[in-house]
Amino acid sequence: MRADAKRNYDRIVEVAREVFRDQGYDASLDEIAKRAEVGPGTLYRHFPKRENLLDAVMQSWVDRVHETTDKALTHEGSDRELLLNWFEEYVALISQHKGGPAKITSAMGNPDSPIMTKCQVLSEANGRVIERLGEHNALRDDVDVIQVCRLVGGVATVADQAGLDADAVRPMLEVLADGLMR
Amino acid sequence: MRADAKRNYDRIVEVAREVFRDQGYDASLDEIAKRAEVGPGTLYRHFPKRENLLDAVMQSWVDRVHETTDKALTHEGSDRELLLNWFEEYVALISQHKGGPAKITSAMGNPDSPIMTKCQVLSEANGRVIERLGEHNALRDDVDVIQVCRLVGGVATVADQAGLDADAVRPMLEVLADGLMR
DNA sequence: ACCTGAACACCGTTCAAGT
DNA sequence: ACCTGAACACCGTTCAAGT
Numbered sequence: 001m002r003a004d005a006k007r008n009y010d011r012i013v014e015v016a017r018e019v020f021r022d023q024g025y026d027a028s029l030d031e032i033a034k035r036a037e038v039g040p041g042t043l044y045r046h047f048p049k050r051e052n053l054l055d056a057v058m059q060s061w062v063d064r065v066h067e068t069t070d071k072a073l074t075h076e077g078s079d080r081e082l083l084l085n086w087f088e089e090y091v092a093l094i095s096q097h098k099g100g101p102a103k104i105t106s107a108m109g110n111p112d113s114p115i116m117t118k119c120q121v122l123s124e125a126n127g128r129v130i131e132r133l134g135e136h137n138a139l140r141d142d143v144d145v146i147q148v149c150r151l152v153g154g155v156a157t158v159a160d161q162a163g164l165d166a167d168a169v170r171p172m173l174e175v176l177a178d179g180l181m182r
Numbered sequence: 183m184r185a186d187a188k189r190n191y192d193r194i195v196e197v198a199r200e201v202f203r204d205q206g207y208d209a210s211l212d213e214i215a216k217r218a219e220v221g222p223g224t225l226y227r228h229f230p231k232r233e234n235l236l237d238a239v240m241q242s243w244v245d246r247v248h249e250t251t252d253k254a255l256t257h258e259g260s261d262r263e264l265l266l267n268w269f270e271e272y273v274a275l276i277s278q279h280k281g282g283p284a285k286i287t288s289a290m291g292n293p294d295s296p297i298m299t300k301c302q303v304l305s306e307a308n309g310r311v312i313e314r315l316g317e318h319n320a321l322r323d324d325v326d327v328i329q330v331c332r333l334v335g336g337v338a339t340v341a342d343q344a345g346l347d348a349d350a351v352r353p354m355l356e357v358l359a360d361g362l363m364r
Numbered sequence: 365a366c367c368t369g370a371a372c373a374c375c376g377t378t379c380a381a382g383t
Numbered sequence: 384a385c386c387t388g389a390a391c392a393c394c395g396t397t398c399a400a401g402t
Contacts, residue, residue: 029395030395039367150344172332175329224385367401369399373396374393374395378392379387
């Protein structure tokens with residue numbers, strides 16, 4: 001990649017991260033191009049679909065997912081508390097930007113999505129937690145990782161779109177945790 | 183209301199019902215106006231916000247909600263089966279149009295939404311089922327009607343946006359049902 | 365090879381003119 | 384009182400011209 005191309009690429013991603021944070025995932029691409037001081041064509045050259053830009057923005061967020069999962073697995077307390085705590089972290093992880101929970105959760109399990117690799121990161125994180133609880137025989141034996149992603153993602157999506165706070169989300173996650181445990 | 187106004191109102195709603203069914207809730211209002219053979223201003227006069235049009239389109243659907251609830255309450259079988267069967271009907275009811283589950287579920291509990299009365303119909307329907315199961319002491323005593331609407335609506339939203347079929351939805355509803363029962 | 369920015373298409377929304 | 388449709392603003396997307 002040529003030096004000026006890389007410079008533009010980085011500027012666009014940096015600006016997009018700010019704009020998505022402030023205005024959500026449906027923010028105007030035109031404004032992102034303007035703020036990054038590039039023509040709209042340049043943005044399209046680097047990111048043919050909006051989701052390609054989302055994927056680039058989420059790149060720096062992968063590390064945080066791993067850290068959060070590591071930390072959740074060291075949780076002291078009952079299996080139920082561990083699971084519940086993880087679900088809250090999961091909701092927080094995918095709710096960084098308005099509109100994020102819906103986009104991420106609907107892409108989950110779709111191999112053609114531009115954000116597929118990010119979905120895999122989340123799916124694997126969930127897998128680690130489920131596996132740990134599986135060692136204790138704490139979960140139903142028919143639980144599917146992707147189903148759990150969709151269930152918790154569904155709660156996050158509703159919370160995001162209805163503007164619910166953590167206090168309103170918690171009891172819903174409790175229902176999920178109870179429904180998933182033996 | 184003047185005769186020509188009523189005629190236009192009815193035409194718009196009729197056309198909108200078809201277009202929403204074919205293209206989902208995000209269909210172009212311009213196209214609806216064109217197909218109904220009215221100017222865009224006429225559509226805006228009758229329906230200042232898109233959701234006012236949704237509300238009018240959903241009017242004829244209220245009867246079906248009541249019928250479906252009546253039928254679900256006569257279900258022979260265990261409490262769990264009754265609840266599960268009702269959840270499946272609920273998902274079907276709010277999934278008539280693409281984009282519907284998200285709009286309806288995020289409006290749930292918001293008194294300012296133009297589709298508030300439709301949300302109340304759904305909430306009351308859920309209340310009747312919960313009350314019935316409450317008589318048998320089958321449910322946790324801390325379940326809130328609106329939480330149930332959000333949980334089942336969240337599953338419906340994810341299914342709608344990811345294009346999942348009934349077979350993929352069922353196990354998720356089972357988790358919800360199990361999590362809600364004692 | 366990459367960028368620019370004019371140009372196009374589409375959509376929501378408003379409002380002056382008309383009946 | 385209601386309708387019409389031109390007009391405006393905004394946005395995504397493309398592509399010929401330029402470096």
